[in-house]
Amino acid sequence: KAGVTQTPRYLIKTRGQQVTLSCSPISGHRSVSWYQQTPGQGLQFLFEYFSETQRNKGNFPGRFSGRQFSNSRSEMNVSTLELGDSALYLCASSLNRDEQYFGPGTRLTVT
């Protein structure tokens, strides 16, 4: 069974730009969660999608948004990038509330 894939793996953007990250879950998994990891911080929950609906949302500004498609693939969008958005963005898929299977992450650098 193929694992969770994320694209792109690395990305460099400038302040003010927007970015879209993609996540393809394990086949059969309908839940996709997104996390942000910055140095010194734990994994900060962004949002979770289940069957194309946002089921949960973390404490991030509205510049962070996401969506999920009918094939369970999910995208995360960050608009008006700030330097502080530089981070590793991980997505994870799961069957309901079971253990999560993480992708390799997208390393975003904002300059």
Place this chain on the structure above:
Amino acid sequence: ILNVEQSPQSLHVQEGDSTNFTCSFPSSNFYALHWYRWETAKSPEALFVMTLNGDEKKKGRISATLNTKEGYSYLYIKGSQPEDSATYLCAFASYNTDKLIFGTGTRLQVFP
């Protein structure tokens, strides 16, 4: 605000030593406690999902215990090996929310 705390933040041990870390979480509305291992340049990998008070789980040399009444879980590694070097994360799930709240992790380094 739900808070998950892990201690110690980092740990350096010699090969062959046994070690343990702590994860503290809110004791109310408990649903599950997850442990993950995160090696450098890899994805976090699930170790255990624990749901019952008093639960003990084991995978090879790694085991974990759970006390939901007092809100803590211990992760033990017996006879640490260099390949055990990683950051160990715990995450708490409550009945009130579907999201996992992660701790900041314990970074373990095992020296040969």
